[in-house]
Amino acid sequence: MLNFKKELAKIISDATNSNEKEIEGYIEIPPDDTMGDYAFPCFKLAKELKKAPAIIASELKEKINENIEQSVIEKVEVAGGYLNFYIRKDILIKVTIEEVNNEKEEYGKSDIGNGKNIVIDYSHPNIAKPFHIGHLRSTVIGQALYNLYEYLGYNVKGLNYLGDYGTQFGKMIEGYKLWGKEYNIEENPIEELTKIYIRINELCKQDENVLESCRNNFKLLEDGDPYCMDLWKRFRKLSLKEFQRIYNLLGGRFDSWEGEAAIAPKVPEVLDILEKTGKLVKSEGAKIIDLEEKKMPPCIIEKTNGSSTYASRDLAAILHRARTYNFDKAIYVTSYEQNLHFKQVFEVAKLLGIDEKYTNGLTHVPFGMVLLKTGKMSTREGNIIKLEDLLNESIQRAKEIIKEKHTDLANEDEIATKVGIGAIIFNDLSNSRIKDEIFDWDIILNFNGETGPYVQYTYVRTNSILASINALPTVDKINIEQMESKEALKIVKLIYNFQEILMEATEKNEPSILSRYLINLAKAYSSFYNEYKIMSDNLEEKDARFYLTYMTSIVLKKGMNLLGIDMPDKM
Numbered sequence: 001m002l003n004f005k006k007e008l009a010k011i012i013s014d015a016t017n018s019n020e021k022e023i024e025g026y027i028e029i030p031p032d033d034t035m036g037d038y039a040f041p042c043f044k045l046a047k048e049l050k051k052a053p054a055i056i057a058s059e060l061k062e063k064i065n066e067n068i069e070q071s072v073i074e075k076v077e078v079a080g081g082y083l084n085f086y087i088r089k090d091i092l093i094k095v096t097i098e099e100v101n102n103e104k105e106e107y108g109k110s111d112i113g114n115g116k117n118i119v120i121d122y123s124h125p126n127i128a129k130p131f132h133i134g135h136l137r138s139t140v141i142g143q144a145l146y147n148l149y150e151y152l153g154y155n156v157k158g159l160n161y162l163g164d165y166g167t168q169f170g171k172m173i174e175g176y177k178l179w180g181k182e183y184n185i186e187e188n189p190i191e192e193l194t195k196i197y198i199r200i201n202e203l204c205k206q207d208e209n210v211l212e213s214c215r216n217n218f219k220l221l222e223d224g225d226p227y228c229m230d231l232w233k234r235f236r237k238l239s240l241k242e243f244q245r246i247y248n249l250l251g252g253r254f255d256s257w258e259g260e261a262a263i264a265p266k267v268p269e270v271l272d273i274l275e276k277t278g279k280l281v282k283s284e285g286a287k288i289i290d291l292e293e294k295k296m297p298p299c300i301i302e303k304t305n306g307s308s309t310y311a312s313r314d315l316a317a318i319l320h321r322a323r324t325y326n327f328d329k330a331i332y333v334t335s336y337e338q339n340l341h342f343k344q345v346f347e348v349a350k351l352l353g354i355d356e357k358y359t360n361g362l363t364h365v366p367f368g369m370v371l372l373k374t375g376k377m378s379t380r381e382g383n384i385i386k387l388e389d390l391l392n393e394s395i396q397r398a399k400e401i402i403k404e405k406h407t408d409l410a411n412e413d414e415i416a417t418k419v420g421i422g423a424i425i426f427n428d429l430s431n432s433r434i435k436d437e438i439f440d441w442d443i444i445l446n447f448n449g450e451t452g453p454y455v456q457y458t459y460v461r462t463n464s465i466l467a468s469i470n471a472l473p474t475v476d477k478i479n480i481e482q483m484e485s486k487e488a489l490k491i492v493k494l495i496y497n498f499q500e501i502l503m504e505a506t507e508k509n510e511p512s513i514l515s516r517y518l519i520n521l522a523k524a525y526s527s528f529y530n531e532y533k534i535m536s537d538n539l540e541e542k543d544a545r546f547y548l549t550y551m552t553s554i555v556l557k558k559g560m561n562l563l564g565i566d567m568p569d570k571m
């Protein structure tokens with residue numbers, strides 16, 4: 001597809017004798033239409049050209065105007081230190097409809113990532129503990145990134161790095177030994193195991209001997225003792241079965257389920273390597289890497305009792321993943337509570353002697369907390385919401401709303417699932433991920449708000465319009481002038497920018513760039529729909545309006561699918 005940014009970069013670099021690639025990187029898409037289709041911030045060249053930005057802008061404008069007829073530019077304006085470009089409408093429309101016509105359901109796809117490997121460490125719940133709302137966010141963001149990178153041609157692997165290792169399993173085993181018969185862990189694994197865990201913790205506080213047995217169990221587990229291993233495997237399997245129910249609703253694509261337990265035996269190699277750097281030091285019986293120079297607390301590599309730590313396991317995982325996946329980028333999706341952990345681990349990883357390619361590729365993608373209207377939700381608080389209940393409640397609520405609108409839907413449950421789950425996913429992705437998120441049913445499921453159901457509803461509308469015709473108009477018969485109205489052009493411009501949005505979303509690991517875009521497209525289509533009659537008696541008008549509807553439909557669906565949301569055909 002003709003790339004306007006590249007075209008403009010060429011024109012600007014010719015006129016200023018500067019590097020085309022660099023210029024391309026500076027060109028922006030302005031936030032609103034009154035500032036043109038593209039803007040070039042002239043201050044970026046001020047140093048190089050030794051001129052004030054406003055002067056550069058007006059000189060550049062003059063130069064560009066000399067040959068403007070032969071270019072894709074309709075007009076260019078100076079606005080402060082910026083140059084605002086307007087692209088020729090006819091070219092923009094033609095290029096866009098031809099591209100959609102060629103690519104259809106694959107519109108926006110790219111092979112820019114070919115040959116690059118990306119691993120995404122996400123979801124990663126902890127065995128025998130509730131899958132909480134933080135894991136939901138990680139799952140939703142991680143999955144969207146997985147889909148986005150994949151669509152741009154990267155080779156992506158999803159890693160579910162389960163929290164299936166730690167001294168708590170020594171306790172859980174002891175608790176089960178003592179009271180296992182009292183709890184039905186087959187029926188309700190996580191709830192029952194949590195109860196056992198709370199009870200054994202209480203006992204440990206009172207009785208030092210019990211605590212000692214727990215520690216011993218953990219040691220046995222590490223050494224592969226059959227009884228302890230069997231129990232641990234059972235806890236893991238039952239937990240996964242329960243998590244799977246959540247993944248069935250939410251999605252979540254995993255190529256590996258290797259958790260911390262699978263990595264723990266690889267920690268000694270990390271210790272060896274770090275030992276040889278001379279930077280591993282003893283401190284109060286533990287082994288640490290001092291990070292004072294980096295203004296961070298020390299990274300604990302080995303505990304006083306000789307066990308590995310969360311950090312040393314992550315270091316071993318980096319070695320393992322570099323070898324297994326030869327990653328160009330390794331993304332970790334967790335709440336910002338783990339910012340320090342990853343900063344420390346990524347710093348120490350530089351001592352592992354692996355290629356810089358790997359350490360440069362380590363990327364923490366943090367996200368904010370989920371705040372229920374009643375307060376913060378976290379595992380540490382006694383009264384946690386069961387995530388599965390939350391998802392089912394959303395489906396139930398969606399069903400009631402849909403029932404009010406229709407009485408005759410055959411696949412009501414399927415639609416309610418798509419709408420209810422889509423609403424939760426979209427809500428999770430609709431604001432910049434680092435922001436704390438408010439979880440409020442009235443917002444999430446508002447069909448007229450900036451929500452998942454609103455985008456789905458707009459899509460359903462495009463679909464029913466398209467269902468009313470036998471065949472789409474052929475692209476070369478479309479009169480391009482029919483798409484030059486303000487409302488139509490807004491849609492065309494958004495559609496043209498789709499791939500750019502996908503690229504930006506992956507560059508910043510920020511799915512909200514796509515969700516905001518989809519809201520804008522749905523809104524633009526709604527305005528168009530309210531302003532113009534799609535089924536016009538004028539054939540030319542009708543063809544153009546149908547084609548706009550078709551393009552909108554394709555992009556809304558593809559965009560939502562990339563976010564991990566299924567689209568209903570009716571609602």
Ligand code: ARG
Binds near residue numbers: 121124125126161332
């Ligand atoms: N299981 C951890 C938790 O629930 C998150 C794991 C994150 N991934 C990692 N490689 N450390 O907090």
